[in-house]
Structures are given as C-alpha cells and as structure tokens.
Amino acid sequence: MNGIARYFMLLGVISVVLGMAWGIQMAASGDHSMAAAHAHLNLLGWVTCAIFAFYYHAVPTAAEGPLPLVHLLIATAGLITIVPGIAMALRHDGETLAKIGSLLSLLSMLIFAVVVLRGRGGARDGLTSVSPLAWAPFRSRRRPDRRGYDKS
Incomplete structure (x- = not known):
C-alpha cells in the first residue's frame, strides 16, 4: 500500500x-460519559479511513490528481475537530468544534463521493487486481447460451 x-x-x-486505549480507560474507570466521542473516533477514524485506504489502493487511478490529497487533509481536519468537539459538547463546553468537525467530515465524504463517481478508468477496471471472488456477488446469475441468449 503506497501513496494516499x-x-x-x-x-x-x-x-x-487511540480509540481502543480510550475504550479500555473508560471500562477501567467505569465512566462511559465520552462514549459518543469514542465511537466517532473509531468509526470516522478507523472504519471510514480504512475504507478510503482500501478504495484508493484497489483503484489506483482514483488516487491521481490533487483531489485525493485534499480529501486526506479535509478528512484529517474533520477527525481532529469532531472527536474533541463531541467531548466538549458532552461536557457542556460548547458545540462549535463538534459542528465544524461534522461539516468537515461531511465535506470529506462528499469529496470521496466525487472521487468514486468520477471513475477514472472505471472502478471495475481498477479492481481487476483484486481477487475475482470480490466480484462474485455482482455477477449475473444468468448464463447466456453460446449464441448470447439467456437460458432462463
């Protein structure tokens, strides 16, 4: 895995x-008041970023141009503002940072949607390096006969 x-x-x-360490700390202390911030760290930080990573790895043409770097920067900014922002909101210290982080995270996902939808070379072309089993659920169950007609 290289690049973006x-x-x-x-x-x-x-x-x-960080999320696992925070979760262990919450469990050890018995104080789960920051569970929402912890969940956002794991979901936006781990799950979403891993999905982004796998997509850019599987579709190398998607990583071309300046947009993926902008995506990374916006996603990072969103993550480092939304998690402490939610923690602050839970402590009743204001919601501004959480709102900014939410908007940045939404913008990050919209940028990812543009990256996916612009489909340089087509996602399927880029995914040919992935195991053919990855495409099994998307293959038609109908098999044409030798003349090209469906057998059903």
Missing part, C-alpha cells in the same frame, strides 16, 4: 489504537 492509501491507513490505525 497508505496515509489513510496510517490515520485509521492511529485512530483505532
């Missing part, structure tokens, strides 16, 4: 390590 995919994966791994 690697950076997203590193962000995800850092997030899950």
